[in-house]
Amino acid sequence: MVYFIDFILLGIVYVFLIRKWKKVKNGKSVALFSIMYFYMVLVLYVTVMPFTIPFSGTNDWFMETANFMPFRDLRLKYDGAFREIYLNILMMFPFGLLFPLIKQKGFVKTVFATFLFSFFIESYQLLSVWWNGVQMRIFDVTDLITNTLGGALGYIAYKIFRAMVRK
Incomplete structure (x- = not known):
């Protein structure tokens, strides 16, 4: 519901x-x-x-759920770390492909828009924990990096496909 x-x-x-x-x-x-x-x-x-709707109290330990160390899971050899990186790149790949089609923007603006979209998601996840919302969501700087990389790769694919279509 x-x-x-x-x-x-x-x-x-x-x-x-x-x-x-x-x-x-x-x-x-x-x-x-x-x-x-x-x-x-x-x-x-x-x-x-x-x-999450912030009607309940606040969780004073919400910062404990955040990860500000890039690629921490990979360095600590957590199960699924490679999978998570791959899925984050794959998830934002379409953004990097579609954004320049719609907005006719270049690489830097596309990557920046991807970063902003990812930052919104990660920040919302952090705030939802603070609002005592969904506890399984965490802010992860690795997600921010890999999502942005996915958008950059999507833009590169856009440029390759565009060049192929023009030939």
Whole structure:
């Protein structure tokens, strides 16, 4: 039921955004925007949903759940560390591919937008723990790095595909 409410809210946001987007863009752009929006909703589903509402008390130990050491899990040889890195790169790869298609931005702006999206996710995870929300979510600087790398690789793939299409 909680997810249902989250998806309803995200659907309402989509309707308002698509109405605005249709006024200024053509059909191809609206389709790309829609694909990007639904992709981002799937990322939010995997990373931060259900959305936490800060009505309960606060968790004073929330910083204990955060990891500020890059690649700590890999250095400590935790099970699944390589898998997590790979999945984070793979998760943000489409962002780096779709963002320049929609916004016609270069490498630096695409990578920065990927970083901001990832930073939002990681910060929300940290805040949700502070709000006594979902305890299994943690802020992890490695996720921030690997997500951003995924966006950069997505942009490189975009440039390669674009060059191939133009030939």
